[in-house]
Amino acid sequence: MSTIAIALHGGAGDRNRTTTTPQQEQDLCNGIADAMDAGYEILKNGGSSIEAIERAIMIMEERPCFNAGIGAALTEFGTVELDAGIMEGTNRNVGAIAGVQRIKSPIKAARYVMEHTPQVLLIGTRAEEFLSKAGLEMVEPEYFITEENQRLLEKILAEQQATLQQHTEKVVLGTVGVVALDSNGNLAAGNSTGGMMNKRSGRVGDTPIAGAGMYARNGVCAVAATGYGEYFIRTSAAHEVYAQVRYAHTDISTACNNVLADIQTLGGRGGLIALDANGNTTLPFTTSSMARGAINANGERIVELW
């Protein structure tokens, strides 16, 4: 069998180890494992890295424990605004959507933009109208909203009110991302998210931005990011990993650590998942937790949270 590999993240964040219930931990790890195994199965059967990524992310979008699709973080108004992006390393094609509220699977929409339009990034209600006409499944915005997130937002807003704080966004755990290498040597990367809890309506983070939240190029590497997105845009995090691997001949693991250290000097934290052209995987993070999983080129399998 040719070299295949996959790595996933279910979001870097400052989860509290003592208050996280066994059930929460199990939901996250099961979500990662189920998505990973489904993606890996596609790769094993000779499917493309894009196919594997779409499938794995769609599974995580449907699990309320992740901040993507159902369970997405809520804006300051209690609404959802979803972002997703996908990139293939073959020809560096990209597709992405931002600020959508009714598209059932954001990652599927991102793939549609990549494969069926000359555009790379479509935003807002106009993107929804176009993609709805194109046949993508639409849902009511309430489809994505969980009671748990509504309670969390209420709590944040109450605290904000009580302390007369200015608007502050809270990083939520759970943005999802996948990188994969298929048996044809094609690398790809994808991400899907609801953004940050209590985020300013209209805010877009790094998730749908090629070069920031994801990057893929055959023969070099595929990278997906999670964390405080603004810092990943400012550092062009995913493309910076690529550039260090390609031009500074840094190994993938050191390159990811360098980028996270650089982000930390700016005041930001998060995580990266990456794999190189040989199927070596790395999954570093600078937060307390990052739900993650990988099956590398040697078939070694991990699923971890802390």
Place this chain on the structure above:
Amino acid sequence: MSTIAIALHGGAGDRNRTTTTPQQEQDLCNGIADAMDAGYEILKNGGSSIEAIERAIMIMEERPCFNAGIGAALTEFGTVELDAGIMEGTNRNVGAIAGVQRIKSPIKAARYVMEHTPQVLLIGTRAEEFLSKAGLEMVEPEYFITEENQRLLEKILAEQQATLQQHTEKVVLGTVGVVALDSNGNLAAGNSTGGMMNKRSGRVGDTPIAGAGMYARNGVCAVAATGYGEYFIRTSAAHEVYAQVRYAHTDISTACNNVLADIQTLGGRGGLIALDANGNTTLPFTTSSMARGAINANGERIVELW
């Protein structure tokens, strides 16, 4: 006087030299010269690169000959959707807006996002509502629409209809961008655009995307891009120039040419303006024209179109 430098573009595109009137050429060159001189004056007086960029871009946003602010390209529906972004090389702060219709100066709004919010990218009507409350000047969408652009769009739509073509976007000349180096050694880059003529409503190009349409880091370089934006996102064009200068020790001019050549292999064309930490400027393009100007570290001044 410390080293200062500035470079501007007024959009790369396939302008036809035989049908361009002397008046059109003069408007473009005057616009570049006026914006450049205003920006340079700020730098000469010890002002910041951000201040110089904002001022220069605001001047071009007000000139209907450029595709930014007044004179912005129209969407498929005849509306305007404006994008702008700005980045400072000191701490890699970024501010950007996309898909706005009523903000009088998009570049001013991008700067506001950078300096007064924790966000980096705000989109659509929610961005407008927030920025309007923050005190930025709003106008009716018609403010940006010129009769010339309305006639051009009608012509494109009629051709599309006549030939039963699918929706095709036309690159328009005129996206504006500026890079500057101030007397404190601070590099910065900024862009403002209406996008492409007959663009799909909701489409966002590289202009507001740090890493794609612009990048700036002190001690390395500042870069701004123009052209078929999708290709500049797919290649992380501006950050790729930075990466080649930093990690492959390529000079700024070769790095820009490499990136434009790479984009051409993918099927895209456009232009880049860049300057390095020593105030060396470069303004290459792969289209027939790019309105452009520069005053480099030696005080050498150019304003050119072809």
